Structure formats: structure tokens, C-alpha cells
Amino acid sequence: MIGSTANFSFAPKKNTKDDIAVSAEGMSLFERLSKHLSSEPDAPKQEVIKLASAGFAKLVKSGKIQPDKPLTIIDFSLPSNKKRLWTIDTKTGEILHHTWVSHGRNSGNLMAEKFSNTESSYMSSLGFYVTAETYTGKHGYSLRLDGLEKDFNDKARKRAIVIHGAQYANPSIIKSTGRLGRSLGCPALPMNEYKGIIDTIKEKTCLFIYADDPVYKKKSRLANIQQLPS
Numbered sequence: 001m002i003g004s005t006a007n008f009s010f011a012p013k014k015n016t017k018d019d020i021a022v023s024a025e026g027m028s029l030f031e032r033l034s035k036h037l038s039s040e041p042d043a044p045k046q047e048v049i050k051l052a053s054a055g056f057a058k059l060v061k062s063g064k065i066q067p068d069k070p071l072t073i074i075d076f077s078l079p080s081n082k083k084r085l086w087t088i089d090t091k092t093g094e095i096l097h098h099t100w101v102s103h104g105r106n107s108g109n110l111m112a113e114k115f116s117n118t119e120s121s122y123m124s125s126l127g128f129y130v131t132a133e134t135y136t137g138k139h140g141y142s143l144r145l146d147g148l149e150k151d152f153n154d155k156a157r158k159r160a161i162v163i164h165g166a167q168y169a170n171p172s173i174i175k176s177t178g179r180l181g182r183s184l185g186c187p188a189l190p191m192n193e194y195k196g197i198i199d200t201i202k203e204k205t206c207l208f209i210y211a212d213d214p215v216y217k218k219k220s221r222l223a224n225i226q227q228l229p230s
Contacts, residue, residue: 026053029057033093036092036095052206054223059130065204072087074207076124080100084100102166104185107182112124115216125185127149129153131207139164142163161186165188166181169194170191
């Protein structure tokens with residue numbers, strides 16, 4: 001269940017007019033999503049929704065995404081044998097997609113525990129992305145991603161970190177191995193769902209990849225980690 005929204009503040013320490021506007025929009029989105037998701041048994045954690053909402057509001061304010069676009073959250077604090085991707089309609093709070101997603105080979109086995117922005121690291125990268133164009137490559141229909149956070153994911157395009165389908169991301173794999181297969185760093189999706197998800201989130205929508213990572217929490221400017229209540 002999603003808890004109360006009381007005592008949550010999105011405002012940064014220096015409250016300029018723009019900061020206050022972003023804070024209000026972030027809080028509004030957080031409350032809207034929390035209200036809708038409170039009845040869902042497998043909703044993202046409240047903390048994750050809050051951080052995603054704050055970053056989404058900043059990206060709308062900067063013009064990088066449009067306010068009516070969907071928001072996709074991947075929560076790598078969950079194991080890969082759980083559904084840990086949600087695509088949410090930001091206007092209504094409706095869950096459009098909820099499914100499994102693979103992490104990078106060198107990020108961990110069942111859990112994603114290590115992250116990198118380095119080429120050939122074969123690790124996943126955290127933070128906010130804007131989705132870009134689709135193309136057909138070695139994995140078939142795929143979606144390019146542009147990372148928006150320096151030192152965390154801004155080399156995503158250079159690393160060819162994309163959303164694509166993969167047999168190893170099918171939940172049937174879990175029955176034999178206890179976890180999904182792993183990618184070379186891409187968020188890979190089940191084969192029977194990836195095309196629909198790509199069509200929903202392509203062309204400049206927001207993707208937020210989260211994990212309980214202390215370095216990201218300390219340094220991310222979009223997630224406003226330091227503003228979490230005690």
C-alpha cells in the first residue's frame with residue numbers, strides 16, 4: 001500500500017519561483033500516482049514514486065519531455081524474478097505496463113548491485129533517461145535511450161544501451177534458474193511484451209531507473225534524494 005503523502009517536500013533549499021513551480025508539479029504528480037496505485041498489490045515503493053515524480057517535473061520544466069507523456073519506472077532494488085518495470089499514465093495514474101526486465105551481466109545475478117556508465121562494463125546504469133527513436137537491429141525492434149545524468153548514464157547512446165526484447169527476459173527462464181537472464185547493460189524485456197511497451201514509450205518519454213545505491217542517492221540532481229523526509 002502507498003502511505004500518506006503528508007510531510008513530503010519536493011522544494012530544494014533555494015526556493016526560486018521556478019523551483020517552487022517544479023516542486024508543486026512534482027508533488028501533484030506524486031499524489032496523483034500514489035492515489036491511483038494505492039489499490040495495486042505490486043506498486044512501486046513510495047520512495048521510488050516520489051523520486052520519479054520529482055525528476056519528471058524537472059524534465060517537464062526544462063522542456064526535455066511533455067507533461068502528458070507516460071513515465072516508466074524500473075526498480076532495480078527488486079530481484080529479477082519480480083516484475084520491476086511499470087509504465088504509468090501521468091495524467092490518470094493508470095498502469096499501462098507492468099512486467100519483468102533484465103539487468104546487466106556484471107551488475108549482479110538475482111539482484112542488480114553494481115552500476116556503471118562505462119563502455120564494455122556490461123552493467124546497468126541508473127538515473128533519468130529520455131526515450132528516443134526506434135530502429136531494427138540485432139535484437140529486432142529496439143528503442144534508443146539518451147541518459148540525462150552526467151557520470152551516471154550520459155554515455156548510454158555511445159554504449160548502445162537500448163530497450164529491446166530478449167528470450168532470456170521471458171519469465172519462463174525464472175522457473176529453471178530462479179532469475180532472469182542478463183543483458184550487456186540494456187533493460188531487456190519479455191518477447192511477448194517488448195513491442196507494445198516500446199510503442200507506448202518511444203519518442204521523448206521519461207524513463208527512471210532506480211536502485212538503492214548510495215552514490216546515486218548522494219549525487220543525483222534530478223532525483224532530489226536529499227529532500228526525502230526522515
